Amino acid sequence: MNLIDKNLLLDQNxxxxxxxxxxxxxxxxxxxxxxxxxxxxxAEVGGLFDVSRTVVRSALQMLAYEGLVRIERNxxxxxxxxxxxxxxxxxxxRRLIEPGIVRAATVRISKADIDDLRDHLTLEDRFMNxxxxxxxxxxxxxxxDFHLKIARHSGNAILEKFMDExxxxxxxVIALYGRTGVSRCGHSEHRDLLDAMERGDADRACDxxxxxxxHIEADLDLREVAAMTLKDALAT
Amino acid sequence: MNLIDKNLLLDQNxxxxxxxxxxxxxxxxxxxxxxxxxxxxxAEVGGLFDVSRTVVRSALQMLAYEGLVRIERNxxxxxxxxxxxxxxxxxxxRRLIEPGIVRAATVRISKADIDDLRDHLTLEDRFMNxxxxxxxxxxxxxxxDFHLKIARHSGNAILEKFMDExxxxxxxVIALYGRTGVSRCGHSEHRDLLDAMERGDADRACDxxxxxxxHIEADLDLREVAAMTLKDALAT
DNA sequence: TTGTATATTATTGTATGCAATATCTTCTGC
DNA sequence: GCAGAAGATATTGCATACAATAATATACAA
Numbered sequence: 001m002n003l004i005d006k007n008l009l010l011d012q013n014x015x016x017x018x019x020x021x022x023x024x025x026x027x028x029x030x031x032x033x034x035x036x037x038x039x040x041x042x043a044e045v046g047g048l049f050d051v052s053r054t055v056v057r058s059a060l061q062m063l064a065y066e067g068l069v070r071i072e073r074n075x076x077x078x079x080x081x082x083x084x085x086x087x088x089x090x091x092x093x094r095r096l097i098e099p100g101i102v103r104a105a106t107v108r109i110s111k112a113d114i115d116d117l118r119d120h121l122t123l124e125d126r127f128m129n130x131x132x133x134x135x136x137x138x139x140x141x142x143x144x145d146f147h148l149k150i151a152r153h154s155g156n157a158i159l160e161k162f163m164d165e166x167x168x169x170x171x172x173v174i175a176l177y178g179r180t181g182v183s184r185c186g187h188s189e190h191r192d193l194l195d196a197m198e199r200g201d202a203d204r205a206c207d208x209x210x211x212x213x214x215h216i217e218a219d220l221d222l223r224e225v226a227a228m229t230l231k232d233a234l235a236t
Numbered sequence: 237m238n239l240i241d242k243n244l245l246l247d248q249n250x251x252x253x254x255x256x257x258x259x260x261x262x263x264x265x266x267x268x269x270x271x272x273x274x275x276x277x278x279a280e281v282g283g284l285f286d287v288s289r290t291v292v293r294s295a296l297q298m299l300a301y302e303g304l305v306r307i308e309r310n311x312x313x314x315x316x317x318x319x320x321x322x323x324x325x326x327x328x329x330r331r332l333i334e335p336g337i338v339r340a341a342t343v344r345i346s347k348a349d350i351d352d353l354r355d356h357l358t359l360e361d362r363f364m365n366x367x368x369x370x371x372x373x374x375x376x377x378x379x380x381d382f383h384l385k386i387a388r389h390s391g392n393a394i395l396e397k398f399m400d401e402x403x404x405x406x407x408x409v410i411a412l413y414g415r416t417g418v419s420r421c422g423h424s425e426h427r428d429l430l431d432a433m434e435r436g437d438a439d440r441a442c443d444x445x446x447x448x449x450x451h452i453e454a455d456l457d458l459r460e461v462a463a464m465t466l467k468d469a470l471a472t
Numbered sequence: 473t474t475g476t477a478t479a480t481t482a483t484t485g486t487a488t489g490c491a492a493t494a495t496c497t498t499c500t501g502c
Numbered sequence: 503g504c505a506g507a508a509g510a511t512a513t514t515g516c517a518t519a520c521a522a523t524a525a526t527a528t529a530c531a532a
Contacts, residue, residue, distance in 0.1 A: 016309065017516095042484070052517045053484085054290075058297060065301050067394075073252065074484055074523045089392045096336040096395070156325045158303075158405075159332070162398055169394075253486095278514070288487045289514085310493045310514055 018058035021049050025059060029068050029079055030144065030171035031137045036081040040069065066165045068172060080172060084222035087173040091217040094166050097159065098147070098213060099206040102193070105153040106202040113153055114198050120146055121194065124187050144171055146190050150197075170216070177220040189215065254294035257285050261295060265304050265315055266380065266407035267373045272317040276305065302401045304408060316408060320458035323409040327453040330402050333395065334383070334449060335442040338429070341389040342438040349389055350434050356382055357430065360423050380407055382426050386433075406452070413456040425451065 025045070028034045040060060042053040049056070060077045063069035071077045082090070124146065127139040144167040151163035189212045196205040261281070264270045276296060278289040285292070296313040299305035307313045318326070360382065363375040380403040387399035425448040432441040 041482095043482095054516055054518090057484090058294075061294060061297060062301065065298065075525090076484065086393070089394050092340075092392055093394045093398075097332060100332040156328055157322070158325050158329045158402075162329075166394075277512095279512090290486055290488090293514090311495095312514065 017049075017051055018055045018062070021045070021051070021056060022059040022062045024049070025063060026068060026168060027141075029063075030168055030175075031141060032171075032175045033137075034079050036079050036172060036176055038079045040077040040079065042076070067169055080169075082169065082173055082176065084177065087177060087220065087222055088217075090166060090169045090173055091213055094170070094213050095210060097162060097166070098209050101151050101154045101156075101159055101163065102197070102205045102209045103202045104155060104159075105150050106197045106200060106205050108155050109153045109197060114194065117146070117149060117194055120149060121187065121191055124190065128187055140171060140174065143187075143190075144168075173220065174216075177222055179219055179221055253285075253287055254291045254298070257281070257287070257292060258295040258298045260285070261299060262304060262404060263377075265299075266404050266411075267377060268407075268411045269373075270315050272315050272408060272412050274315045276313040276315065278312070303405055316405075318405065318409055318412065320413065323413060323456065323458055324453075326402060326405045326409055327449055330406070330449050331446060333398060333402070334445050337387050337390045337392075337395055337399065338433070338441045338445045339438045340391060340395075341386050342433045342436060342441050344391050345389045345433060350430065353382070353385060353430055356385060357423065357427055360426065364423055376407060376410065379423075379426075380404075409456065410452075413458055415455055415457055 025034070025040070034040075042056045042060070045060075046053050046056045060069055060071065064071045064077065067082075068080055069077050070080050120142070124139065124142045127135050127142055130138075147167055148160075148163060151160045154160065189208065193205055193208045193212065196202075196208055261270070261276070270276075278292045278296070281296075282289050282292045296305055296307065300307045300313065303318075304316055305313050306316050356378070360375065360378045363371050363378055366374075383403055384396075384399060387396045390396065425444065429441055429444045429448065432438075432444055
């Protein structure tokens with residue numbers, strides 16, 4: 001378990017260490033370096049980050065609140081293992097929320113922000129063309145970040161927080177049920193979406209977003225419940 | 237500060253005390269027994285509930301995560317004091333989410349559940365006809381619970397959690413910016429909404445929900461920013 | 473060998489102690 | 503009388519100690 005970013009910890013000198021541990025763990029989870037079911041023992045994590053269990057506990061509780069970690073009393077914290085049903089709920093919720101976010105962002109976004117998003121797209125392209133698992137992880141991360149950046153332009157901090165949670169849960173779900181890792185059409189869809197936003201065509205942008213979410217979900221295999229629970233049992 | 241529900245604490249024997257403290261505090265906040273800006277000192281709360289600061293801290297962190305409490309480093313936890321802008325974001329988000337919830341609930345809800353909601357409406361009526369601040373508090377609480385019950389029938393646990401947070405934040409906002417306390421037309425609107433759901437008329441139910449949210453927000457006075465920050469400064 | 477009971481170990485839940493920070497009080501100089 | 507500084511007090515942040523619970527290993531009997 002080599003998931004520490006000591007720089008990051010020393011950087012923000014003394015400013016809420018629990019939060020930075022939460023961020024590191026979160027990255028590790030959505031990057032799949034920590035797979036679903038992994039145990040997160042307080043002492044072990046504390047040792048890695050060189051803090052007491054108190055602060056680790058705080059970080060784990062945050063992750064539990066956003067659904068990335070499941071805490072069982074007297075047993076400890078584990079990376080969540082969402083069921084297919086929970087997976088569907090994640091995407092149902094995204095279908096409900098993201099069109100509204102895109103609509104708000106389309107109205108408010110500036111030219112400079114559009115350019116920033118275009119830069120992000122080229123980054124996604126780069127990862128897409130690279131080989132290897134590290135590139136795959138980076139690709140998934142960047143894909144999620146695209147959605148988060150749009151949410152950040154919605155001008156609504158609550159929606160932004162909700163999207164943080166939904167994107168993180170999505171990554172977990174994709175890690176579990178993804179077929180190809182990440183949908184190949186995803187990036188062109190991002191580009192089309194951004195084009196529509198730049199034109200100020202909110203209706204079109206909403207439509208594209210809905211289809212995009214459909215495509216992500218369609219790339220999952222949410223059937224075999226039984227096989228999954230078995231795998232779960234063995235994975236512990 | 238007499239907000240303890242010892243029964244409730246003893247009831248659930250040993251099963252996560254932090255959570256039950258969070259619930260008690262949350263009720264106290266949305267009931268306005270703890271007004272915006274109130275300080276929640278760890279030692280004081282711990283004394284009231286007869287637990288150590290450790291577990292109080294955990295409860296406060298949960299409340300901070302759902303936005304009911306603001307934690308300032310080395311200063312402590314305070315009941316949130318949402319700005320008018322944040323208030324608008326709460327209702328914008330509800331307008332985005334609740335129609336989807338109502339639509340899902342309309343499809344899934346059973347006759348028995350409809351009856352349960354009707355019982356809830358008579359409860360709301362009773363509080364509405366009573367006098368005094370206690371009845372007012374109960375009225376606001378019951379009004380929020382109506383929305384939560386509908387969310388519980390959406391079949392989507394994530395949306396349910398989001399609504400928990402949004403309803404709690406709404407109560408806080410109404411406490412701060414409400415004119416008449418609770419909108420007088422609210423209850424007939426609840427009834428109309430439920431009627432539409434019973435008929436299976438999802439479109440109509442969504443429409444009613446949107447207007448209902450508009451009415452709640454219209455009953456607020458979200459203008460005077462300056463006056464509010466002054467009051468805030470004095471309230472400390 | 474397998475199943476059960478018991479003892480051992482490991483891990484979490486909670487309380488408490490100490491250091492760091494903020495807040496309040498008092499005092500001094502103007 | 504008031505502003506500002508210095509000290510006293512209170513409160514939080516974090517680490518640690520101990521108790522409670524679960525997990526594991528061992529021993530024994532069928």
